[in-house]
Amino acid sequence: MPPRTPDPRRNPSRGGRPADDGSAPARSGRGGIFEAQAYTPRGRSVREQARSRTSGQAAETTEPAPPTLRVVDGGRADEPRTPRQPAARSGAAGGRTGTAAGAAKKAAAPARSRAPRAQTGAATKAGGAATKAGGAAPKARSTATNARGTADNRSTAAKGRATAPRPPLRRKPRAQLKLADSNRRLRLGAFLALAMFAGIGIRLITLQVMPTPAYANGGLQDRLRSVTLFASRGGIYDRSGVPLTHSVEARYVYADPTLIENPAEAAAKLSPLLGVARSDLEKRMAKRKLPTGVQSTFAWLARGVPIDKANQVMALNIKGIGTEYDERREIPGADLAANLIGITGEDLTGLEGLEARYDDVLRGTNGKHLFEFGNDAAYTPIPNGYSEIQEAKPGSSLTLTIDRDLQYEFQRSLSENVQARKGTVGAAIAIDIKTGEVLAQASQPTFNAADWEDYPAVDREDAATSFVVDPGSVHKAIIFGAGLEEGVINKNTVWPVPSTIDKADTTYRDTHPAGGKKMTMAGALAYSSNVTTIKIADKLGPQKVYDYQLKFGLGKPTGEGMPGEASGRVLPPAEWNGTSPGSIPIGHSVDVTPLQMAAVYAAIANDGKWIQPHLIKDTVAPDGSRVAPPAPETRQVISPQHAADLRYLMEAVTTIPDATGVNGRIKGYRVAGKTGTGLRVVDGKYAAGEVASFIGMAPAEAPRYVVAVFAFTPSGGGGDVAGPAFREMMQYTLQHYRVPPSTKSAPKYTAFP
Known part of the structure; x- marks a missing residue:
């Protein structure tokens, strides 16, 4: 070829x-x-x-x-x-x-x-x-x-050219271009096609199977409903763990105004079941717009509805009416410690008492359930639809120092004795002198905390911390204690005591005049001698009197734990007038609360050591762990020996046959205490009537408990009005805690040697 x-x-x-x-x-x-x-x-x-x-x-x-x-x-x-x-x-x-x-x-x-x-x-x-x-x-x-x-x-x-031969042109060979390989093109095309189909398949799986917020969220806001998950409110328990108040399961009833066809008819059917006025229900179910311009789809009708009542509401089958999980406050004892516990509002927010004071501890934190619902009136969640849950955090509970049995007995005795003497206000306190724990704190009047709306606000007050009075003769224990501590007197001091004493233009008399006879300090307390008390204060001087008032805790709240506790008031020497040296030592021109005076006597019973009274024993977290409160404040007011001498003198009040406190005697136990007759202070003025009081400790030789009783009555001394109530309460306290009876008899006292 x-x-x-x-x-x-x-x-x-x-x-x-x-x-x-x-x-x-x-x-x-x-x-x-x-x-x-x-x-x-x-x-x-x-x-x-x-x-x-x-x-x-x-x-x-x-x-x-x-x-x-x-x-x-x-x-x-x-x-x-x-x-x-x-x-x-x-x-x-x-x-x-x-x-x-x-x-x-x-x-x-x-x-x-x-x-x-x-x-x-x-x-x-x-x-x-x-x-x-x-x-x-x-x-x-x-x-x-x-x-x-x-x-x-x-x-x-x-041919025809007469030119000489020319040298050949030498050109650089050009690189030859290769033609495309058809097999390679086929392979590349097949790969691209497979990649394209794989991408489409993956995208389809992503859209159909995997979550796709970018598309699923389109219009999601119109299908979302938020339901509050209410946090369980902590309970309040007595010192033994018995509930004084706690939350139980209930239901709340709500309305969707956009779905209610006839509000008047719906209100007429719901009013008897919910206990809400028909007109009020109609207003709540009326259509209204939110500030955003959107129609409101939720309105409260009732909170804390018992489950059986909620079931009856749902049985009416009213379109636009529904129920959801809720809680309501259960008070097993009705009025037991109601003045201490206080009340909560419709939304379980503390309004008064310990419920208000420790609301942040008890309330907890509500949660929220945000879910996607279907196109029905019941807002049924869509299965596998959008759902977001923020769990509710339950509140903590409080364990009080209150003894439920003791509290009940104090309330019963106080109510009977105050009402028997036509009194209007009373208070009774029991304190463990070694710890400062308040074992009982009763008020008269009281109320049923389960139906608190039916009672006036004054009935819901805690008298022990809000009842401001002139203490009267129970204040004399402070003057005698200061006199012992400062060496002005001792337990064997005997003074000639005149029948009266003048301060400025006021004459102060004794109810049991000595007539210039000599009187022992025991006799002066037993007969509540105003003249002897004023003479001791004169030797102390105004500044010493004022200092010991403050040391014993007067003039400021005790910090027991009750909200709105009154501070009372004592006058500094600069504010004394001509009659102050006569009135202040015997318990007038001094504003105190029953709890403050109970703490004074607890210090005397505790060898002169004042311990801050308190109601909270510990806080119980939702997981069951317990947290004790800060240690109570303490201070030594008088020496243990002088405190013992003062108890010796005060025991004469219940021992001498015709003393003012003989009604406070308790068989088998030695009792030391003091009676008082004071005045009630209302808006800075004295109210008509008298405040009878009796504060005592037992057993006198080794005290364990202090009980204080105050009663505002039209008339009557502390021994006659408060003495019998004190005897009942102290006797029950000693027996309840199984305190052995006294083994030694009380000393033999002589008022006029």
Whole structure:
């Protein structure tokens, strides 16, 4: 086969005329089938065969092989052209042939072959070999014929030119561009298609299976409903863990005004069950807009509704009326310690008493349930819909120092004794002298905390901390204690005591006048001698009297734990007037509360050490852990010995046959105490009537408890009014705590030696 010439389409030149420099004629640039020539089976065109026959054997040996037909995709001339070598380089071959072809080659030297130099040389050599062989082999003859045809064509193109041969142009071969691999394209296309389908599949799974907030949240706000998860309010328990008040499960009833068709009819049906006025329910169910301009879909109708009542409400099947979980405050004892515990509002917020004082401890923190609901009146949550829950945190509970049994007995006895003497206000306190714990704190009047709305506000007050009085003669224990501590008197002191004493324009008298006789200090307390007390205060001086009042805790709240505790008031010496040296020592012009005076006597019973009275034993967290409150404040007011001497003197009050406190005697126990008759202070003025009081401790030889009783009655001394109530309360206290009876008899006292 003759060697193939380069693809004619690879020539980048354009146009169909011969080049001016003698090179091969430029193609039309159309390429492909338009440049193809018809070839015979032996590789030559018909025209070339005819020319070969007329030219003779010489022309046949000088023509180069014609290009073969190549048709490729696109018909572009993208193969680089290789400069054709001048025909003169094949002169040796022409010389060897000895024919006219050699001269033709020299004349056509400037003509350039389309074939590469190596191919042209091969064709020339093939032509020479064919001449020598005389047409030996067909293959060699075919090669020579092709070479001659090529040389002939170049010679013809160069005829008529009288120019000298020009050196061939040497061009740098261009890099051949490779055609795309179809298999590679198929693989790349398949990969891209698979990647596209995989992406679509993953996205579909994400939208259908995985959470898609970006789309699911569209319009979500219109389908969300928020329900408050109410935190359970902590309870209040007595010292033994018995509940005084606690929260129980209940229901609240609400309305959706947008769904109620007939508010008047709905209100008429609900009013008897909820205990709310019909007109009030109608107002609550009326349609209204929120500040945002949106129609309100919620209105409270009732809180803390018992479960059975809530079931009856739902049985009415009123569209737009619903119930949800709620709590209500349960008070098992009704009025038991009600004045201490206080009350809560409709939303279980503390309003009075300990409920208000420790509201932040008891209340806890409400939670919230935000969920997606369906298109129904019941706001049914959508299964697997949006749901967010903030758990409620229950409140802590309080354990009080109050003893439930003791509290009940104190309330019963106080109420009976005050009402029997037509009294209006009373208070009774029991204190453990070693710890300062308040074991009972009763008030008269009292109320049922479960129905507190039915009682006036004055009935809900805690008298022990809000009942401000002039203490009267129970204040004398402070003056006698200060006199012992300052050395003004001792337990055996005997003074001549006149029947009266004047201060400024006021005369002070004794109810049991000594008539100038000598009187013991025990007798002075037993008969509540005003004159003796004033004489001791004169020796102390105003400043000492004032200092000991403060040391014993007067003039400021005790900090027991009750909210709104009154501070009382004592006058500094600078504010004393002419009668103050006579009135203040005997307990007038002094404002105190029953609790403050009970703490004074507890200090005397506790060897002169004052301990802050308190109601809170500990706080119980929701997890059951207990936290004790800060330690109570303490201070030594008088020495233990002088405190014992003072108890010795006060025991005469219940021992001397006609003493003021004989009604406070308790069989089997020695009792030390003091009676008093004072005045009630209302808005800075004295109210009509008298405040009878009795404060005592038992057993006197080794006191354990102090009981204080105050009663505001139209008239009557402390011994007559408060004495019997004190006896009942103290006796029950000693027996309740199983205090052994006294083993020694009380001392023998002499009032007038």
